[in-house]
Amino acid sequence: MRTVLISGGGIAGPVLAHRLRHHGFRPTVVERAPGPRAGGQAVDIRGVALDVVDRMGLLERASRVRTRMRGMSILGPDGSEVDRSTEATFSSGRLDGEDIEVLREDLVRMVHEHTRADVEYLFGDSITGLDEDESGVRARFTHAAPRTFDLVVGADGLHSTVRRLAFGPEERFVHHLGSYLSVFGTDNFLALEDWQMWLRDGAGLRPGDAAVGSTPAFIQSDYGKPGNFEVVVRTADGRLGHWWRINGAPWTWNDGGRFASGIAHYGPALVQTRARHLDLVAALTDGRMQLWWRDDPNGFAWRAGEIFGSGTAAVSAPCLIEGQYGAADEDTAGNYELCVAVAGGRVEHWWRGNAGGSSWRRSAVFGHDVAAVTGMLQGSFGFNLEVIVLRTDRRLQHYWRDGAGWHEGSVIGPV
Numbered sequence: 001m002r003t004v005l006i007s008g009g010g011i012a013g014p015v016l017a018h019r020l021r022h023h024g025f026r027p028t029v030v031e032r033a034p035g036p037r038a039g040g041q042a043v044d045i046r047g048v049a050l051d052v053v054d055r056m057g058l059l060e061r062a063s064r065v066r067t068r069m070r071g072m073s074i075l076g077p078d079g080s081e082v083d084r085s086t087e088a089t090f091s092s093g094r095l096d097g098e099d100i101e102v103l104r105e106d107l108v109r110m111v112h113e114h115t116r117a118d119v120e121y122l123f124g125d126s127i128t129g130l131d132e133d134e135s136g137v138r139a140r141f142t143h144a145a146p147r148t149f150d151l152v153v154g155a156d157g158l159h160s161t162v163r164r165l166a167f168g169p170e171e172r173f174v175h176h177l178g179s180y181l182s183v184f185g186t187d188n189f190l191a192l193e194d195w196q197m198w199l200r201d202g203a204g205l206r207p208g209d210a211a212v213g214s215t216p217a218f219i220q221s222d223y224g225k226p227g228n229f230e231v232v233v234r235t236a237d238g239r240l241g242h243w244w245r246i247n248g249a250p251w252t253w254n255d256g257g258r259f260a261s262g263i264a265h266y267g268p269a270l271v272q273t274r275a276r277h278l279d280l281v282a283a284l285t286d287g288r289m290q291l292w293w294r295d296d297p298n299g300f301a302w303r304a305g306e307i308f309g310s311g312t313a314a315v316s317a318p319c320l321i322e323g324q325y326g327a328a329d330e331d332t333a334g335n336y337e338l339c340v341a342v343a344g345g346r347v348e349h350w351w352r353g354n355a356g357g358s359s360w361r362r363s364a365v366f367g368h369d370v371a372a373v374t375g376m377l378q379g380s381f382g383f384n385l386e387v388i389v390l391r392t393d394r395r396l397q398h399y400w401r402d403g404a405g406w407h408e409g410s411v412i413g414p415v
Contacts, residue, residue: 002025003026003027003148003150004017004020004025004026004149005027005127005137005139005147005151005152005153006029006030007154007156007161008030008154008157008160009029009031009037009112009123010037010155010157011043013029014029014108015052015056015111016155017029017115018111018115018118018119021118026120027119028120028121028149029120029121029122030121030126030141030144031121031123031125032124033124034123036105036109037108038105039104039105040103040105041091042067042092042102042104043101043102043103044093044099045100045102046098046099048414050098050099051414056114058110058111061110062100062102062107062110065103065106065110066101066102067102069089069091069092069095069101069194069195069196070095070193070194070195071084071085071086071087071089071095071195072084072085072088072089072195072196073195073198074198074199075197075198075199083236084236085236085265087265089196090198091196098394125143125144126142127139127140127141127152127162127165128140128141128142129165130152130162130166135148136149136150136151137149137151139152214233214234214235214266214267215233215267216231216232216267217231217232217269218230218231218270219272220247221244221278222272222276224246224247226247226248227247228244228245228246229244229245230243230244230270230272230278231243231244232280233268234263234264234266234267234268235258238263239258239259239260240259240260240268240282240302241256241257241258242255242256242257242258242302243255243256244256256300257301257302259292259301259302260290260292260302262286263285264283264284264285264287264314266315266316267282268292268317268318269281269282269318269319269338270320271320271321271336273322273333273354274332274333274334275333277293277294277296278293278294279291279293279294279305279320280293281338283316283318283340286313287312287313287314287343288307288308288314289308289309289314289338290304290306290308291304291305291306291308291360292304292305293305306359306360308350308360310342310362312342312343313343314342315341315342315343316372316373317372318339318340318373319338319340319373319374319375319387320338320376321337321338321376321378322335322336322337322354323335323336323337323378324378325351325383333354333355334354335351335354335355336350336351336352336354337349337350337376337378338352338360339373339376339385339387341371342365345367345368345370345371345392346366346367347365347366347367347370347373347387347389347399348362348364349363349366349401364401364405364406366399366406367389367399367408369392369393370392370397371389371390372389373387373388373390374390374396375388376388382402382403384400385400385401386400387399387400387401388412390415394415395411395413395414396412397411397412398412
């Protein structure tokens with residue numbers, strides 16, 4: 001199998017053609033437009049797509065033409081600003097990440113110019129029929145003469161011609177969701193420059209709701225039978241919001257109130273202690289961390305606890321567990337164990353002796369090229385602490401602590 005017909009000359013089709021040509025195939029791309037299409041919304045290059053663009057040799061060029069968004073505002077029904085972020089946008093995600101947002105027409109042009117010397121393009125044409133037999137697939141076109149290919153690929157969008165010809169009318173498969181999206185260009189009458197503005201009708205958003213990009217802390221507590229779901233998330237105004245759900249009819253979520261201030265964008269870590277109350281630690285905008293605890297006997301109010309930190313700013317949400325160390329028996333409170341990524345790509349380990357009421361102490365700094373601590377537990381292997389981090393190269397890595405200290409483990413793989 002050496003010849004491949006690809007319907008669709010946008011992004012997916014030419015990228016596939018490039019990889020097929022690299023492996024010795026002879027791809028042909030047919031596109032009904034007279035040339036590479038202009039216009040369209042921005043496209044996010046993230047995750048494995050970054051690897052694909054890099055393998056094509058286009059990563060540097062894509063970085064040069066990326067959008068340079070500064071942030072976004074969200075307006076309420078009356079036009080007042082109810083949320084603002086200079087850390088993330090709905091379209092491009094976190095602004096300090098490695099993801100690249102480019103205008104669709106820039107990406108289309110870039111990929112076409114990179115592939116046109118090695119890939120046959122049939123612009124201004126379209127497939128009108130497909131007939132398959134033992135020799136291949138006979139394709140008929142609106143203008144070009146019929147040809148036989150070993151394989152035909154449909155990369156021609158939502159209303160795919162190839163899909164319709166192969167499987168039948170799309171009405172047999174499409175389920176309309178009752179919504180529409182329109183993207184169009186207009187004069188910059190709002191004088192916006194590298195800034196997004198979103199309008200919400202207020203149905204599901206109000207000041208104090210979850211901030212864009214904030215990671216919620218989520219546990220199942222032992223309140224109720226079965227236990228309630230407990231969620232705490234950073235709100236748009238830099239506070240913390242608590243929500244909980246009884247896991248039984250009518251399955252509704254309840255607002256547990258707003259508290260704290262000056263919370264960093266990353267989000268909190270939440271635990272339920274052996275004493276059955278909720279504790280959390282969140283990073284503050286000044287780089288330090290703070291403990292908060294819920295005072296159940298006095299109206300379930302959240303109370304501020306100790307502020308601590310090394311002077312090196314936290315750059316991600318902390319991971320927090322109540323461990324076995326310091327616990328004399330199953331009813332005694334164990335130590336808090338906390339790991340957090342800090343500036344400089346390191347990880348700080350902190351602990352607090354809950355049984356003796358000691359203050360927070362930093363016990364170690366370890367790791368390198370760390371962007372965030374994503375998971376932490378105390379395992380059954382010698383009761384070691386086990387940590388998973390996200391590295392700056394978008395790979396996961398394992399670290400662990402035994403009696404000799406912290407050790408660097410394997411790089412697990414990309415995310």
